[in-house]
Amino acid sequence: MNISEKNFNKIFNIFLFLIASTMIFRKPCTDLIILFAAFNLFFVKQLKFTKTSLLLTAVIASPLLMEVLLFWNNDSYPMGLKSIEKSVSLLIFPLFILGNYQRVQFYKLVQFYRFTTTGMMLFFFFRFMAVAPDLMNKYLNGIDLWEMGYQFSNSIGIHAPALNMHLAFVAIITLYFVFNAFRERKSIIIKIANFTIFILAFFFVLFVNTRMALFNMLMGFVLVFFYEVIRKYNFKKVVAISAVGLVLLGSIFLLFLQKNPYMKEKYSSVTFAYMDKVGKLDKIENPEIKVFNSFVTRASIWKSAWELSLKSLPFGVGASDGKPELIKYYKQTNQHFLAKYEFPTHNQFLDFLLKYGFLGPIVVFLYIFTIGYLGFDLKNAIIISFFFIFFASNLTDDFLLRFDGIAFSGLWFSVFGSYWVQEKFTADKEKLVV
Incomplete structure (x- = not known):
C-alpha cells in the first residue's frame, strides 16, 4: 500500500502527540503504542x-x-x-x-504535550472537586493535607510520584515557552496564554505535592533560566526578569504554603525524622504513622537492597525475583515493617544491581x-x-x-x-x- 510522504508524516506525528498526551493513562497509551508499532511495521520501508x-x-x-x-x-x-x-x-x-x-517535530510535540496535559489536569481537578467535595473541604480547612496529592492521583489512576514527574516536566517546558514568547516578541495574547498555562502547571505540581518532583521542578526552572535568560540577555534584563520571576513564584509558593501548612512539617521534621533508626524501623512505635514516607524508610530499604545485592553478585537474583528476594531478606533480618508493606528498592541503580549484578x-x-x-x-x-x-x-x-x-x-x-x-x-x- 502506497502513502504520500505528507500523509505519512502527518499520521506519524499525530501518533507521537497522542502517545505523549495519554502517557499518564496506561491502558489507552498502551493501545496507542501497539497501533503505532503496527502502523510503522506496515510501512517499514519508510525507516531510515x-x-x-x-x-x-x-x-x-x-x-x-x-x-x-x-x-x-x-x-x-x-x-x-x-x-x-x-x-x-x-x-x-x-x-x-x-x-x-x-x-520528528520536536518543538511542536512539546508544545502540544504541555497544552493537552495541563488541560487534562484542569479537567481532572474540577472533576475531583465535584466527586470528592469532602476531601476538598478537608484540604481547604487544613485537615489531613498529607493525603491530598495521593488521593487526587489515585482518582486519575496513577501513582502520585509518577504523575508529578510528568507534571514537573510540563511546568519546565511551559516556563521555557514563557521566556521564548518574550524573546521572540510574540503577541500579548500568546504571552498571556503561556503565562497562564505556566501558573496552572506550577499549581498542579504543588497540589500533588511530592518532594522529589517539587525539587526537580525548581531545579528545572534554574536550568531554563540559565540557558534561556542568562546566556541570551544582557545583565540588566537578567536582573529584571529574575526579580519578576522570584516575586511571582515566591507569591504563589507562599500563598500555597499558607493554605498547606503541612508542607513545612513534611519537608523538615517528617522527612528526616528518626535517622538513627536506619535498619531498625520496628523499634519505632507505630512506624506506619511516623515514618512511612520518611527518608529513614528509604535508607533502610537501600541498606537491605545493598546487602542482598552483594550476596547475589555477579549476576544478581534475576528480573523476576528482585522484589520477592528483597521481601524475603526483610523477613530474614527481622524487619517486619518493611516486610509487611513489601517495599521495593526505591532506587533504580540498586534495583538493577540486585536483579542483574554488576551490569545493572x-x-x-x-x-x-x-x-x-x-x-x-x-x-x-x-x-x-x-x-x-x-x-x-x-x-x-x-x-x-x-x-x-x-x-x-x-x-x-x-x-x-x-x-x-x-x-x-x-x-x-x-x-x-x-
Whole structure:
C-alpha cells in the first residue's frame, strides 16, 4: 500500500502527540503504542537509520536487551517474560522514532504535550472537586493535607510520584515557552496564554505535592533560566526578569504554603525524622504513622537492597525475583515493617544491581546519562531538565520498573535522540558546504 510522504508524516506525528498526551493513562497509551508499532511495521520501508541513530537505538533499548541477555537467571520464566513485556516499548520507540528521525517535530510535540496535559489536569481537578467535595473541604480547612496529592492521583489512576514527574516536566517546558514568547516578541495574547498555562502547571505540581518532583521542578526552572535568560540577555534584563520571576513564584509558593501548612512539617521534621533508626524501623512505635514516607524508610530499604545485592553478585537474583528476594531478606533480618508493606528498592541503580549484578547499574547509568549528553551537547534546557528529573527521580524511586517510567523515558529519549540527529545532520551539511 502506497502513502504520500505528507500523509505519512502527518499520521506519524499525530501518533507521537497522542502517545505523549495519554502517557499518564496506561491502558489507552498502551493501545496507542501497539497501533503505532503496527502502523510503522506496515510501512517499514519508510525507516531510515544512520550509524548514530542505530547506536542511540541500542542505548535506549539497553535495559530490555539486558533483560533478554540475563533471562536465564530468572527462577520463574513466565515472570521473566512478564518483566520483558513491560520493557518492549524501549525497543518500539527508538526503532520507529529514530528510524523516522527526520520526521520528528520536536518543538511542536512539546508544545502540544504541555497544552493537552495541563488541560487534562484542569479537567481532572474540577472533576475531583465535584466527586470528592469532602476531601476538598478537608484540604481547604487544613485537615489531613498529607493525603491530598495521593488521593487526587489515585482518582486519575496513577501513582502520585509518577504523575508529578510528568507534571514537573510540563511546568519546565511551559516556563521555557514563557521566556521564548518574550524573546521572540510574540503577541500579548500568546504571552498571556503561556503565562497562564505556566501558573496552572506550577499549581498542579504543588497540589500533588511530592518532594522529589517539587525539587526537580525548581531545579528545572534554574536550568531554563540559565540557558534561556542568562546566556541570551544582557545583565540588566537578567536582573529584571529574575526579580519578576522570584516575586511571582515566591507569591504563589507562599500563598500555597499558607493554605498547606503541612508542607513545612513534611519537608523538615517528617522527612528526616528518626535517622538513627536506619535498619531498625520496628523499634519505632507505630512506624506506619511516623515514618512511612520518611527518608529513614528509604535508607533502610537501600541498606537491605545493598546487602542482598552483594550476596547475589555477579549476576544478581534475576528480573523476576528482585522484589520477592528483597521481601524475603526483610523477613530474614527481622524487619517486619518493611516486610509487611513489601517495599521495593526505591532506587533504580540498586534495583538493577540486585536483579542483574554488576551490569545493572552500568546500564542505568548509560541510559540516563546519554539523555544528559544529548541535552548538554545541544545546550537545550528542555532536554537537560528532563535528564535531571529522570536521574533525580530514580535515586529515590525505580521508574524503569513501571510503565509510567519506562514508556515516558523511552518516548522522550527517542524524541530527543531524533532531534539531536537532525541537528547534527544539519551541522554536518553546513560544514560540507563551507
